[in-house]
Amino acid sequence: MPPRICSVARTLEVVGERWSLLVLREVFLGVRRFDPIREATGAPRAVLAERLRDLVAAGVLDRREYREPGTRVRHEYHLTPAGRELQPVLTALMQWGDRHLAGPGQPPLELRHADCGGRVRTALVCEEGHTLPDTGTGLRPVPRAGDRDRATRDSAPAGGS
Amino acid sequence: MPPRICSVARTLEVVGERWSLLVLREVFLGVRRFDPIREATGAPRAVLAERLRDLVAAGVLDRREYREPGTRVRHEYHLTPAGRELQPVLTALMQWGDRHLAGPGQPPLELRHADCGGRVRTALVCEEGHTLPDTGTGLRPVPRAGDRDRATRDSAPAGGS
DNA sequence: CAGTATCCGGTGCGATACTG
DNA sequence: CAGTATCGCACCGGATACTG
Secondary structure, three states: OOOOOOHHHHHHHHHOOOOHHHHHHHHHOOOOOHHHHHHHHOOOHHHHHHHHHHHHHOOOEEEEEEEOOOOOEEEEEEEOHHHHOOHHHHHHHHHHHHHHOOOOOOOOEEEEEOOOOOEEEEEEEEOOOOEEOOOOOOEEEEEOOOOHHHOOOOOOOOOOO | OOOOOOHHHHHHHHHOOOOHHHHHHHHHOOOOOHHHHHHHHOOOHHHHHHHHHHHHHOOOEEEEEEEOOOOOEEEEEEEOHHHHOOHHHHHHHHHHHHHHOOOOOOOOEEEEEOOOOOEEEEEEEEOOOOEEOOOOOOEEEEEOOOOHHHOOOOOOOOOOO
């Protein structure tokens, strides 16, 4: 029997490598060049080069040439539209770390809504406008055709603990 | 200069290993025993055993004994409260995969609100009640004391050579 | 069933060095 | 600055065997 290939697994093939999400964190923060990214993440040069190549190939980053007057052509890494949509992934990871792995005097980074200044967080919302608790209580996973016999076969997913 | 240790990095030390999030996906779906998890994820036995141990040690999973009548004691893995709060991480990953890596005829799994039946998704919301686009447009990261000089400096290579 | 133990081959990773 | 080249090692995955 083949393992279950879901969207989680597929996404992890793009951003699941050891340094990928930390690289993306930096690009989201506006750090777009090789060495600054390297210093902020701690990734080895060769690994970083490979990650950047992979993320570009996956359509998450875009490698752009630029030239400062008097210097040679260099490259910057920008998020593509698809890359920008990874923001909720990073936000969710950060939120969990803030809550459960806080170091001394954290958190070092806050997310605020540019329009109103309010603190921004990741939430589970339904199309009727309800907001679910982060624990996913009240969330019901519904398998669809083709994966039926393997999905929520065992016990009640959302209710129990 | 030390790399930036943020909550993203810290969280990835808990769930960033290759199989961790897929294991958690299964537990969220109600698959709680060793072999079913192994079959659904495809992780090798030894690796799965280690991941489960790590996740228990990290306080994300709870290993519980249970005994079916007439058999010996066995173990099941349940989410702790902290583990349940990883739901937004999995949801965000799944959502991105659904949108950008859809296989033929996906998605195989839907999330619905048990109360109203509405489809559930991850969203960026601010405390004033606004919902931001998934791209994070309008999201302003605000560095806090202690990480000041490195945070949202953009790409100007201000300092040393 | 639920693991642990061992071997083995591949590769991701880290450190260092080199280049345009 | 932005990488490439190289090397050794640790870890990962696959297979197999053993245990309570």
